[in-house]
Amino acid sequence: xxxxxxxxxxxxxxxxxxxxxxxxxxxxxxxxxxxxxxxxxxxxxxxxxxxxxxxxxxxxxxxxxxxxxxxxxxxxxxxxxxxxxxxxxxxxxxxxxxxxxxxxxxxxxxxxxxxxxxxxxxxxxxxxxxxxxxxxxxxxxxxxxxxxxxxxxxxxxxxxxxxxxxxxxxxxxxxxxxxxxxxxxxxxxxxxxxxxxx
Numbered sequence: 616x617x618x619x620x621x622x623x624x625x626x627x628x629x630x631x632x633x634x635x636x637x638x639x640x641x642x643x644x645x646x647x648x649x650x651x652x653x654x655x656x657x658x659x660x661x662x663x664x665x666x667x668x669x670x671x672x673x674x675x676x677x678x679x680x681x682x683x684x685x686x687x688x689x690x691x692x693x694x695x696x697x698x699x700x701x702x703x704x705x706x707x708x709x710x711x712x713x714x715x716x717x718x719x720x721x722x723x724x725x726x727x728x729x730x731x732x733x734x735x736x737x738x739x740x741x742x743x744x745x746x747x748x749x750x751x752x753x754x755x756x757x758x759x760x761x762x763x764x765x766x767x768x769x770x771x772x773x774x775x776x777x778x779x780x781x782x783x784x785x786x787x788x789x790x791x792x793x794x795x796x797x798x799x800x801x802x803x804x805x806x807x808x809x810x811x812x813x
Contacts, residue, residue: 647677649802663738744776751808
């Protein structure tokens with residue numbers, strides 16, 4: 616059974632990855648700009664002074680300009696740094712563009728690295744996803760970093776996934792370790808899904 620779910624997820628991830636690669640530069644820029652506005656509104660609505668976010672890759676909905684602008688406005692932004700043991704360290708974002716290549720070729724911050732528990736102090740977590748369904752179930756890219764992080768937090772703040780509109784699906788295959796999110800931010804909407812935490 617679990618193998619069927621994993622197979623289904625793998626096929627869906629491949630399809631979603633391919634769809635993202637078909638977007639034009641203009642579509643990506645417009646999406647990043649719209650998402651930045653929505654994330655700014657969300658921060659204001661939640662009164663968040665400290666957040667965690669991710670540095671987008673070229674195919675992910677863009678978060679880099681949003682991060683830079685948030686830092687300039689005095690918001691403390693923690694960025695994930697992948698570790699070989701499956702946990703995430705965190706680094707405080709600065710408003711420059713300096714990144715290094717982390718594990719799996721992902722862009723990572725170059726600042727001072729803080730341990731995994733640093734994220735316990737944020738008011739809002741903004742995380743990547745391949746897709747999210749209408750119950751709040753999130754499907755990542757298969758490495759489990761964010762599921763592990765969210766699942767291990769004693770007091771988890773609101774968690775929002777940033778995705779494209781076509782990646783909000785009716786339902787997703789899920790396994791026991793998959794963690795739900797509270798909402799999604801897309802170029803056209805911010806959806807509160809308020810799932811129950813396991």
